[in-house]
Amino acid sequence: MLRYPYFCRMYKECLSCWLASGIPNLGVWPKRIHTTAEKYGEYEAQEQTDQTQAQELHRSQDRDFETMAKLHIPVMVDEVVHCLSPQKGQIFLDMTFGSGGHTKAILQKESDIVLYALDRDPTAYALAEHLSELYPKQIRAVLGQFSQAEALLTKAGVQP
The missing domain is CATH 3.40.50.150 (Vaccinia Virus protein VP39)
Structure with a gap:
């Protein structure tokens, strides 16, 4: 069974490492979230374009097999x-x-x-x-x- 003092010691070690890394590192988080949101937006735009191209391809009467293979x-x-x-x-x-x-x-x-x-x-x-x-x-x-x-x-x- 783990004891309470063990948890306190682990918490203190984690807290001291976090403080040692410096408070200015907190400013990095909003930038990373913003970048992730941009990447997600780019991904969704590309996915939308791919879906539109796929729909157009399936609608065409004379299907080009090499073009379909690219899908x-x-x-x-x-x-x-x-x-x-x-x-x-x-x-x-x-x-x-x-x-x-x-x-x-x-x-x-x-x-x-x-x-x-x-x-x-x-x-x-x-x-x-x-x-x-x-x-x-x-x-x-x-x-x-x-x-x-x-x-x-x-x-x-x-x-x-």
């Missing part, structure tokens, strides 16, 4: 490919296909694999279909949800 930037591509370390003859399931950034990277590492591209978004599915035309033996587009993955793969001919 989704894959993260940690090298780490994902290294972790999966694709080998000849393996079958992969990309459950969040997006614009196919990870899929393309996996195919660049090993081209003799089969990759099922699952996404619930019709735009991403269209991208997967387009990419499957470029890689007819490697990529198979699948439209659906995570919860349907097993049934969709079985329907596509994948054995458990």
Whole structure:
């Protein structure tokens, strides 16, 4: 059980460190808050612009696949490919296909694999279909949800 004198000693040590750092440091806080507010405002403005561009893109009738691919930037591509370390003859399931950034990277590492591209978004599915035309033996587009993955793969001919 901790005792009251222990808490008093800790409080005094923290207080003395705070006082030793100097009262003028308190003037830094308002400046940091102001800077954070500015950054947040910039972030919101950029997010609004991105949403507007995305809406315009989805409205357009002739969709440019490269432009749509720019909407989704894959993260940690090298780490994902290294972790999966694709080998000849393996079958992969990309459950969040997006614009196919990870899929393309996996195919660049090993081209003799089969990759099922699952996404619930019709735009991403269209991208997967387009990419499957470029890689007819490697990529198979699948439209659906995570919860349907097993049934969709079985329907596509994948054995458990």
